[in-house]
Amino acid sequence: MKNTKNSGSPPPSTGWQASTLTSAAQALCDVLEFKYPADAVLSRFFREHHVLGRRDRTLIAESVYGVLRRLRWLRRLTGEDATPRQLLLAWFARGEGWPMRQFDGLVPDEERRWIEALKAVDLSGGSLGERADLPDWLCERLLGTHDEQGLLQLAQSLNRPAPLDLRVNVLKLDRDTALARLRDSGLDAVPCSLSPHGIRLTGKPAMQKHPLFLDGSVEVQDEGSQLLGFLMQPKMGELVIDFCAGAGGKTLQLGAMMRSKGRLYAYDVSEKRLARLRPRAARAGLSNVHPMLIAHERDARLKRLAGKADRVLADVPCSGLGTLRRNPGLKWWQTPATIDEMVLRQQAILEAAAKLVRPGGRLVYATCSLLYEENDGVADAFLAAHPEFSALSAGDILTRQGIAPGLGERLRLSPLTHDTDGFFAAVLVRRDM
Numbered sequence: 109m110k111n112t113k114n115s116g117s118p119p120p121s122t123g124w125q126a127s128t129l130t131s132a133a134q135a136l137c138d139v140l141e142f143k144y145p146a147d148a149v150l151s152r153f154f155r156e157h158h159v160l161g162r163r164d165r166t167l168i169a170e171s172v173y174g175v176l177r178r179l180r181w182l183r184r185l186t187g188e189d190a191t192p193r194q195l196l197l198a199w200f201a202r203g204e205g206w207p208m209r210q211f212d213g214l215v216p217d218e219e220r221r222w223i224e225a226l227k228a229v230d231l232s233g234g235s236l237g238e239r240a241d242l243p244d245w246l247c248e249r250l251l252g253t254h255d256e257q258g259l260l261q262l263a264q265s266l267n268r269p270a271p272l273d274l275r276v277n278v279l280k281l282d283r284d285t286a287l288a289r290l291r292d293s294g295l296d297a298v299p300c301s302l303s304p305h306g307i308r309l310t311g312k313p314a315m316q317k318h319p320l321f322l323d324g325s326v327e328v329q330d331e332g333s334q335l336l337g338f339l340m341q342p343k344m345g346e347l348v349i350d351f352c353a354g355a356g357g358k359t360l361q362l363g364a365m366m367r368s369k370g371r372l373y374a375y376d377v378s379e380k381r382l383a384r385l386r387p388r389a390a391r392a393g394l395s396n397v398h399p400m401l402i403a404h405e406r407d408a409r410l411k412r413l414a415g416k417a418d419r420v421l422a423d424v425p426c427s428g429l430g431t432l433r434r435n436p437g438l439k440w441w442q443t444p445a446t447i448d449e450m451v452l453r454q455q456a457i458l459e460a461a462a463k464l465v466r467p468g469g470r471l472v473y474a475t476c477s478l479l480y481e482e483n484d485g486v487a488d489a490f491l492a493a494h495p496e497f498s499a500l501s502a503g504d505i506l507t508r509q510g511i512a513p514g515l516g517e518r519l520r521l522s523p524l525t526h527d528t529d530g531f532f533a534a535v536l537v538r539r540d541m
């Protein structure tokens with residue numbers, strides 16, 4: 109029988125070629141510098157290597173994210189001095205469980221022998237951080253709210269790729285209609301279990317060219333993020349503010365819930381992000397969205413709406429550690445110092461957002477973090493300093509809208525318990541004085 113080793117073409121089941129592996133190692137090398145978020149680094153890499161086809165880009169991105177998710181485990185397996193290429197091969201061999209035949213034609217004999225030895229390495233035991241694939245400092249923080257077994261289970265859920273969730277634009281159609289049209293187009297779509305506006309898709313289909321996306325009937329938005337809109341409960345004719353709007357995913361949800369009636373201000377410090385909101389709002393059929401660029405949370409332009417807003421959403425910049433399924437590099441990017449800096453910023457933003465709320469109005473403070481410091485710590489400190497505000501039960505607000513009873517006084521979502529990104533929200537009301 110002919111020996112197929114190093115024949116130049118790996119089995120079709122992998123989709124990998126030697127040139128693709130070389131490109132993936134280059135991309136991973138750039139990502140592991142941790143100078144910029146992984147998605148931004150990969151986007152730049154693909155622009156610079158435009159000859160890569162769609163399948164190669166997908167393989168490279170998925171493998172890079174796979175290594176980032178299990179980086180500490182892989183470095184324990186390979187040694188701290190392992191090259192990006194070795195980390196990739198270790199991920200294929202132990203993370204993806206490739207049999208040796210799948211390396212045929214992909215690597216030379218010397219690397220095959222290295223991979224064979226790697227498959228025999230015993231990785232039982234290890235520190236908590238190594239078993240959780242998290243930095244030690246992050247494990248220490250999470251042990252404040254989880255026992256060791258719970259932390260390991262949470263870490264395992266964070267190391268799984270996130271599903272693809274859509275939010276139906278209720279201004280254009282209802283969820284049942286959207287589900288039927290998605291299924292008619294060949295997609296495997298089911299209702300989300302928590303959000304009444306949510307749809308979950310199997311796999312990662314490209315939605316950018318789907319008719320429902322192009323006409324603004326659906327938007328990509330994690331199910332957990334959608335619940336913030338239901339905590340806000342905006343009504344037609346109200347004055348509503350999305351204080352940290354970004355590119356406006358939640359702004360669009362709020363506008364649709366308002367039936368495009370009233371005034372919806374979208375504040376952000378990034379002109380580039382707000383520029384993306386304008387065409388998205390037009391596609392969604394919204395005419396009540398007013399993007400507003402501000403320099404910072406103390407911008408003088410905020411004063412004209414002081415004490416006038418019916419509802420304010422402060423979904424503040426945070427560590428993003430609740431989104432590790434989508435952004436696994438964040439756990440290696442963040443440090444105790446960056447968390448401390450983030451908390452100061454969150455406190456300042458919440459203070460500024462609160463000034464916009466009218467007596468009787470509602471303020472929702474939210475993060476996509478799992479850390480007490482960014483969540484309850486900020487909310488509790490604010491309430492202690494502002495007796496004019498009191499807390500409302502997030503669970504009661506959602507239950508009255510037919511959403512998952514028993515979610516508690518403050519919203520706490522995690523991929524382990526709810527199969528969503530990690531979210532926190534505290535609902536506050538300004539008393540009539």
